[in-house]
Amino acid sequence: MDYSDLIQKLLNGNARAVARLITLVENDSEASENIINAIYSHTGNAYILGITGAPGSGKSTFISILTKIFAEEGKKIGIICVDPTSPLTGGAILGDRIRMKDNFSLKNVFIRSMANRGQLGGLARATEDAVKILDAYGCDIIIVETVGVGQSEVDIFRSAQTVVVLLVPGLGDDIQAIKAGIMEITDIFAVNKMDLAGADKKIADIMQMLELGMNYKYKSEKDEDNVALKSNWTPEIVKVNSRTGENFEKLIELINKHRDFLSKxxxxxxxxxxxxxxxxxxxxxxxxxxxxxxxxxxxxxxxxxxxxxxxxxxxxxxxxxxxxxxxxxx
Ligand SMILES: Nc1nc2c(ncn2[C@@H]2O[C@H](COP(=O)(O)OP(=O)(O)OP(=O)(O)O)[C@@H](O)[C@H]2O)c(=O)[nH]1
Ligand SMILES: [Mg+2]
The missing domain is CATH 1.10.287 (Helix Hairpins)
Structure with a gap:
């Protein structure tokens, strides 16, 4: 099949072409090859931000605030919500999308959700391709949201420049759920819901976990295939309230700091x-x-x-x- 018409529309900034091309790369690996081959030279301009956290930690609320801030700066934003636990797009993730759409009927925001359809090597691969499509579409910032379930977000965030992990005050479960692989790709820990009791305790717990993890991190930096490869960056920690936007200026500062670090x-x-x-x-x-x-x-x-x-x-x-x-x- 010839995708050149669709790709031309994409490069001209047509949002419907984005949606159709993402569906194609989701469903058909041969189509992916042709599409990526045609658009690859138009990619590489977007800044890719990965956001993860346990169910209910506030990822969608958090991303809504971030998106508003970026949109006010005049940025064009792409959001991909990935749910590796869901066999089909629907249910919660769809509700999310509608809720988020409500939040900003901004014309410079493109939102897409992707779920696991069981294809081999599938979801991470399709997400990477979708990121490239949004990049070629002209997004300045692409936010990839995924629920924290282990190895899958390490794969899904392969293309992210900056990874933010959301934790919430209270039980230590979410910290324990951070497997070594995720800890290594985390650039910023955000303790969301700082209005609830225990936010500072959570920050202390994260600091302790980071100290314990240093030894492991040092070892794995020698591993050539390690995906983290962000040596010399010590993860930053910030507390925020995604309902009110409190402390988001600090969060943005840290994102920019990491961005500067990468550009060195x-x-x-x-x-x-x-x-x-x-x-x-x-x-x-x-x-x-x-x-x-x-x-x-x-x-x-x-x-x-x-x-x-x-x-x-x-x-x-x-x-x-x-x-x-x-x-x-x-
Ligand atoms: N008190 C408080 N509640 C918050 C904050 N941020 C989000 N919430 C609430 O937490 C609940 C879950 O928020 P979501 O944004 O849907 O969380 P999520 O991580 O996207 O959830 P899933 O997509 O189901 O994994 C909602 O009721 C939010 O209003 C916050 O900073 N403080
Ligand atoms: Mg969500």
Whole structure:
């Protein structure tokens, strides 16, 4: 299929083209390849902000305030709400979207929700593509919201320059839920609902967790494949009230501080290099898995190998090595 008409509309700033292209990349990996190939040279201008936190921590309310601030600065904003736990777009996430739309019928705000449709490597991949589409559309800032459920937001935030994790006063559950992987990609901790009791205690808990985590962080910085790669940045902590907007000027200051940090020579380039590396790795994994699956399900040679393994004249490791040879990957 030829997408050039749609892509032209996208580049001309047509919001309906954005929606249609995102649907295409969600549903069809072949379409994604063609679309990304065509728009890639128009990407790289947007600032990408990842926001995560437990259900009900106030992400949507928080993003509404942020969006208002950015919109008042004259920025064009894209918002992607990702829900890895939902099999289909609908329910809560849709309600969210409507609520957020109500908040700003601003013409420079594009909102889209994405949910897991069970496709392989799917949601993170589709989110990255959607970010690129919004980038090519001309968004200055793209906000990616996802609920905190572990590894998935680490994947989903692969393209985010700045990651904000929302915590709330009270029970320590949310801190415990921060797995090492998320802690490493967090640039700013925001204690939301500062109007409730215990906000300062939560800040102290975060500081303690960061101290405990330093040792681990130091070790993993040596790991080349580490997605964080934001060494020398100590996560900042701020408390806010997303209902009133209190302290958001401090939050914006910290976001800008992190942005300045990234723009210092070398840091951003290193970050971009690593991002391309990890993104390509994901694509390769996806493509190779598909190839291998195709081969395994329909090749007489593989059937023969399987027979050999059943007869114990071959073991599964050796069989895997033979398949690597068959694929020409040796
Ligand atoms: N007291 C207080 N309530 C807040 C604050 N921020 C958000 N809330 C309330 O917290 C509830 C949940 O807010 P949402 O923005 O829907 O939270 P969410 O994290 O997007 O929730 P999910 O999308 O369901 O994961 C709402 O009733 C908000 O009004 C705050 O700073 N203080
Ligand atoms: Mg929400």
């Amino acid at each position: 020579s070398g840091v951003m380039e290193n970050y971009r290099k690593n991002r391309i590396k990890s993104e390509t790795l994901q694509i390769l994994k996806h493509k190779i898995t598909k190839k291998v699956e195709g081969l395994i399900s329909s090749s007489p040679t593989i059937d023969e190998y399987i027979r050999l393994v059943m007869d114990k004249s071959l073991d599964p490791y050796s069989m895997a090595n033979l398949i690597i040879k068959l694929l020409g990957l040796e």
